[in-house]
Amino acid sequence: MAAKFFDEIWGYSRGRKPRPGFEEIAHWIRSTPKKEMRRRQDSAEAAFRQLGITFNVYGEDEEAERIIPFDIVPRVFAADEWARLSEGLEQRVNALNAFLVDVYNDRKILADGVVPSDLVLGNPGFTPAVNGIRPPHGVFAHIAGIDMVRTGPDEFYVLEDNARTPSGVSYMLENREAMLRLCPELFEMFEVEPVDRYTDALREMMQSVAPESAPKDPVCVILTPGHFNSAFYEHSFLADNLGIELVEAADLIVDDDIVWMRTIGGRKRVDVIYRRIDDDFLDPLVFRPDSMLGVPGLMAAYFAGNVTIINAPGGGIADDKAIYSYMPEIVKYYTGEEAKLPNVETWRCREPDALKYVLENMADLVVKKVDGSGGYGMLVGPSATSEEVDEFKKAVKANPNGYIAQPTLALSTVPTLGEKGVKGRHVDFRPFVLSGANGVETVKGGLTRVALREGSLVVNSSQGGGTKDSLVLRPPRDQKQSQSQDGRSQSQSQAKGGS
């Protein structure tokens, strides 16, 4: 009998026969003692705790610094799988950026009726304050996190786009560090694409989008809300790895439409700000006036073209789940090609027919707020109680514009170490796509989130999810290269594969 869910190692074979190309990893999973796996996993988690790779759960006090559970069994992408995926990602992110420039300037896509005007112009994510802005090189979403799910060998779907300030990249990098230390044999077994390219790529991208007036070696900083923020570890991790200052709002001043940071030697001009604070808190003179996190005058410096803000303010419109539902049309409109990565089928409750369908079938659907994130404001129909479904029906009826619905997907599973050994658990995937003056680059890896509870489809860390390393394999070498390869290591890996 075939398995109900696609497993990324075992396919539909229920653990009997690995998919072609996944024999070695299957063997590793089979042959590594569970006790040894457990020991390595504990060791990784202990290191994370000591390093302080923690996040604070909202509503808990500062002492409750938690780590996100780490799973020792990696997820593996074959080279050809990854090639298809990254082509699709790059196409999508190019389209997202073109869309953002368009909706804040010419609005051709609205005039052409491809996306309804009111959906954009009335959207809380649309920011009139940045109307008319064209950021350097036409990039709004310099760092995009595209959340993906998989349901079969070739079925990858985009679940949502994150064009504001996607987080999680420190896990991609730290998980790899842990795996290199704890499971070195995996990296002998496979040729794995490195992920540490990310920090170089990020630095190059940041420098490439500096304002024209900036010096050749522009000053880049990361702006954090401060060390009480739940993602502070990631902010300091990135600053450390990029070798740039981690600043708080109070470290920055704007004078004469120029941003400066306050150093012990006086003011130093800042050219590029990778901000990890929301638009609302950037500048109290333009956005929320009660914000203590913001830098008064920052938007004036931005309008004057004296500083680049990464990601550009106003990009939130692209994260909206109703806009998401138009992504196939948006991709086609700007690139002239069919979208290489499909969306999940989406019902927009703002449309009467869709609303009717959603209300009638809510128990089978996943219903989401258009501007929700982090697994909040979401109903997973099949696992909800009938009271919860009724509650959501009421909410959707009261504000149909605020919701979309999607079918419950048969998310792929990846073997995961649990109490009773290694079992398949559902996963999603967030790759990170960088856009700058020199084009778009997807770092070969990403953040795999795994729902640790059996059968659960919710992977969010705030709701019991964990993470895994995501290995992207190098393409097989061509004939000439493999001939020149060291014969001994070839025979070793063959021996391993066959034992």
Place this chain on the structure above:
Amino acid sequence: MMLARTASYLYWIGRYMERAEFTARLVEATVRLDALSARPAGEGAWASALSVASAKEDYEATGESITPSNVANYLTLSESNSNSIRNCLYNARMNARAVRTALTREGWESINRAWLALRDRSATGGAQSTINLVDELKAEIRGFEGAMHRMLRQDKHWMLRLGAAIERADNTARLIDVKYHLILPEGEEIGGVIDRDQWGTILQTVSANTAFRWLYRDGLSPGRVVEMLTLRRELPRSLACCVEEVTEILDEIGQETGFQGEADRMARLRHKRLTGTKVGDIIRGGLHEFLQAFITENRLLSQAISRQFRFD
């Protein structure tokens, strides 16, 4: 060039860690003095420890009686004493968390460990467990010092050390001032009969027992101890050494920033003045007056540092 806020946090990490260490030594030395003294002399030992830690008035306000365990608790674990070791480590850790990127991983981990060693302790217990706790803390703090000395010799390193040097100068001055009052009541001549236990306490607090014997082979005398603690630049915790270190560190920072200011001028002036001072001058002019003036000047210098490096 480092952010002004980072500089301010590092400076205060240096101060808090130094304060924590000094307090740990003070508690350790007081336990010893208490053990050596005839009853009820112990109470005097602990009362003077409170004075050295500038905590006498605040302690009295709590209404607690002066017993060894009460005072030891107050100085090490109390949450209400803003200068207790707990609060010093808490503040150092909060500052360190905010400027993690400025510290080495080792530096951060040593502060974090020192804090974790103490966080869940609620009482010091008897003399022996107090000593054990203090030993543990001293080891962790030494770990931090080691980490600090292994940092890149750049502005961040110097800012931590600047805070430590300013704090150390303040602590040593207060220690001499209080203990001298205690040991030599008004009118008594320096150079009279010597209370070995009391002197031992002072030397132990500034970890200078052995150093004294190396510097002065003729034996213990109040004049010599005063000289050593104020003017002998060989002793790391002497005023002279701290003063010299502050001047040198400011110089190093000035070379990186490319400018000098009020703090540099004050530090150099103080250094020059102290270099030309003899112990006889200090004693003739009044040791207490000398030390009070030093403490005030040190405070003003700290304020000048905040202004010069734009801490706020």
Place this chain on the structure above:
Amino acid sequence: MRLDIEHVTHYAFTEPQRRLVQLLRATPSSFAAQHVVDWHIDVDCDARIRPGRDGYGNHYTMLYVDGPVEAIELTVSGEVLTDNRHGMIEDANEPLPPPVFLRSTGLSQADDAIRSFARDVENAESDPLKRMHLLMERLLNEIRFEPTLDAVERDAATAFAANRGVCQDHAHIFCAAARAIGTPARYISGHLFRRDGATEQEASHAWAEAWLEDLGWVGFDPANGISPDDAYVRIACGLDYREAAPVAGRRLGGGDERMRVDVRVTEAHMQHQQ
């Protein structure tokens, strides 16, 4: 009319301030009903001044002042030729399409009371232009204009429930109600020449504009019950007060601040005769 405007804002601080950063929306744009002849912004201390244009097309001026500052006086003055176009906004720089102004904001959010008030207006009048006039008239009658009321930031629902307010409350309620019945509306800040001879005013003025399919943007001043004529000088627009306010600022330094505003709007030729 040829109007002379002098808008003086005076701040005094109880403690010297280390820095001031201010965003001023104090410069009008020209369009069919008003032509800006001459315009200046002066500050009585050393300051760096940078002009800009925001997402709504408003002119703004950034003002950066280093301390110590104990008091500062900003003088905005100029001359504008106005024409009575009965509130119609023609040939203006309009970088945003009207549906944007259906959005609500914290200050201009409608509550149930405003919504039902708006629906009554909608049911009472079917012609879009007359409907907006009716909305304005009802607001004029129902919301008592109390110029002595503190001009603190009050949201539309609070002012509507209290039945009284200053001109910015009227404008907020107008916007909230118009949007509630599907008419784009926006908040306008500007100046008003008082025909009753009150040349000295303690604040600038505020009103609203609604978008009508056949006419475009049309102004309504619900605090006075008329559409703007040649006595009005239009400065800035936004979704609410915050986005169009004459000034938004931040200061670095302790203490309190006291602000005094003096606005003089006079007819230019009258001055020449004096």
